[in-house]
Amino acid sequence: MAYVRTYNPRVRVGNWNEDVTLEEETLKEFILRKERGELTVQKEGVLRHNIMKPVSLSVSLDGFLNFGDTVILVNSGGGLHDPRRPCVLSIIADSSNIGSHSGTNPSPSLQGPLQVGGAHSMDPCLRNAFVITSVDGTTDGEVVRYDQNFALRTASGFAGELYLASDHRTFMKCAKKSRLQELSLVDKIDFLCWWKAIYVDPQERLENEGYPVPVNRKVLISHCKTNQCLAALGNHILWTPFGKEYELTAHTFLDSHKAEQDNNHWLFVTANPTNQNQSLLQSQKDDVMTDELRQEPEQLEDIQVNEHFKGDEKQ
Known part of the structure; x- marks a missing residue:
């Protein structure tokens, strides 16, 4: 006797009404979330x-x-x-980490606390641009001096205007890999967000106190x-959505x-005055590459001349 199917998927068995209702509710929720983004x-x-949008850095004329x-x-x-x-x-x-302030600003932006890392891309964008913010009432445009307090704030808009903060490490709160003092980006500014620039040479540090920071x-x-x-750790790698990056921490x-090592050496990089969409480091790198390309033909000529003389000597 041949096998005959006694039912098919269209047969309603069990709690079929509940299953249909749950599928409809799931589809409605999916459509609603899609419309809201x-x-x-x-x-x-x-x-x-948004986070990779280019940013124009400030130009320092002085x-x-x-x-x-x-x-x-x-x-x-x-x-x-x-x-x-x-x-x-x-x-x-x-x-x-993306959210929105429904009352003040409905547009999406990053919400703290966030981690920071040492990325290798030197292109200025919302992800790595920071604004030097006063914490003692100094007006914008005034020169920052050694040992003067300031805050490091992310750009406005999607970056969320978050502040770089740190605090003493504890058993529950420390850097993920090195277990040193943790860095984070927070929404509100307080004493944990205060930083200052120090002259790199300890023997001339006292003499340069109060001078403008270059x-x-x-x-x-x-x-x-x-x-x-602030320090960068090359032996501790973080896996981020943007690739492998160095772990950053606050540790001397x-x-x-008794002098600070190059882990603690940082540069405040500004824009190139001739091309504000490019940092000075990028322009210097391009100049070095251009010089190398210009030297290559001369090196090739020297190699050809040397080979010619070697051939004459053999003859």
Whole structure:
């Protein structure tokens, strides 16, 4: 006797009415979240589109750092015995960190607290641009001086105007990899968000106290409460939505001469006066590459001449 199906998927058995109702409710919720832009794939797209938008850095005509300037903070990298590459203080965020202030600003923006990392891309964007903010009532445009307190704030708009903060490490609150003092971006400014620039040479530090802070030159960025300097750790790698990056922390690394190591050396990088969409580091890198390309034909000619003389000697 041949097999005959006694039912098919269209037969309504069990709690079929409840199943149909749940499917309809799920579909309605999905459509509603899609219209609001709350789907994970939509948030990821919004994050990528907004956080990587180019930012115009401030141009320093006098060569000094001013309050209100938009800069990127670049660690100079390691020396001969440390292969650490230069990195930029950058925001680490994912789709779960996107929200909106329904009362004041309905547009999406990043919500704190957030992590920070050392990214290798030197292109100025919302992710790595920071505004030098006064904490003592100094007006924008005034020169920032050594040992003067200031705050580092992310750009307005999607970046959320968050402040770089730190505090003493505890068993429950510390850096993920190194277990040192943690850095974070918070919504409200307080004493934990206060920083100051210190002259890089300890032997001339006292003489330079109160002098203007230069841009595009190495300085130390010290946390006012804990007295620990901003540092980049090349031996601790973070896996972020933007790739592998160095872990950043607040910790002072001293050498045998009690001087801060290059982990703590940072530069306030401003825009190139001739091209404001490009930082001075990028322009210097392009100039070096151009010089190398110009030297290549001359090197080729030298090689050809040397080979010619070697051939004559053999003959």
